[in-house]
Every structure is written in structure tokens, then in C-alpha cells.
Amino acid sequence: MHGTDVTIRRATAADARRLTTLVRRSSAYEGRYAAMVAGYRVGPDYIATHRVFVAVDATDRLFGFYSLILDPPELDLMFVSDLAQGLGIGRRLAEHMKTQARAEGIASVRVVSHPPAEGFYRSVGARRVGTLRANPPSVAWDRPELAFVLD
Numbered sequence: 001m002h003g004t005d006v007t008i009r010r011a012t013a014a015d016a017r018r019l020t021t022l023v024r025r026s027s028a029y030e031g032r033y034a035a036m037v038a039g040y041r042v043g044p045d046y047i048a049t050h051r052v053f054v055a056v057d058a059t060d061r062l063f064g065f066y067s068l069i070l071d072p073p074e075l076d077l078m079f080v081s082d083l084a085q086g087l088g089i090g091r092r093l094a095e096h097m098k099t100q101a102r103a104e105g106i107a108s109v110r111v112v113s114h115p116p117a118e119g120f121y122r123s124v125g126a127r128r129v130g131t132l133r134a135n136p137p138s139v140a141w142d143r144p145e146l147a148f149v150l151d
Helices: 013-025 031-037 044-049 089-103 115-123
Strands: 007-010 051-056 062-070 073-080 108-112 127-132 143-149
Touching: 007 089, 013 044, 013 051, 013 062, 013 073, 051 089, 062 089, 073 089, 089 108, 089 115, 089 143, 115 127, 115 143
Parallel strands: 073 108
Antiparallel strands: 007 051, 051 062, 062 073, 108 143, 127 143
């Protein structure tokens, strides 16, 4: 599988279970971060409400997804399958998200990052704008706040 074999399409309600599984099984959320995704659910209602896009191959195998909230503009979720890490899927999803935001006339998209993902977001154009402090028991660690400033 190569990044070029992947297309990005709008998610549908039928994708909800697969998106939930991808989130819950992400190795990025093992150990101390596991509590964040243990009961997480990406439901059909969420998909209907927000701009959710999936990266899939010709057989509709899921490699990643993102969710863009328009008001206020925020990249709410972005996950790439463990098996697709390092193949450029995340970079393609980020570029797609920026194109979608620009088309909506959005000037800046906020990202509250999972701490280990900050480097990725910075590598695709986001810049650090602050820190969200831990809020136990729901979030037990500080999180970087970034923004994609769009032209």
C-alpha cells in the first residue's frame, strides 16, 4: 500500500463503527493515554454533524480519518491506522483538511493536540499557540494548542 493508492472521501454513517475501532485501537493512546479513548465513540450523529473524511483504498479499507468542526473552526480528530503510519496518510489528510477549511472561508483552524502528535502537526504547518492545562480526571496531562493559519 502506498499513499497514492488512497483516496479521501466524506465519511458516512456506515463508517462509524470502523472509525470508533480505529480510535480505540490506536497505539498512540496506549499506557497513560489509554483512558482518553477507552469509551470513545464516533457515532453516525457525529459524522452527520461535522466534516468527517476518511482515507481509504480501492477496496474501502480504512487507513485514517479526520474531523473538522466549522464553528468554531477546529480539527477535532485525526487518526491514522497503526499499519499506515509513515506512508504519508496523515500529511494527505492534513492537506485535505486545510483545503476544506479554506473553501469554507476559514482563516485559522485550532488543534488541541495529543502531546506525542505535536511534532506531526508542526511538520504539516501548524504552529504552537498555547497550552491547555490538565483537567483531571478527564484529562490528566497538559496538551499543546496549535493553529493552522490558512492563506
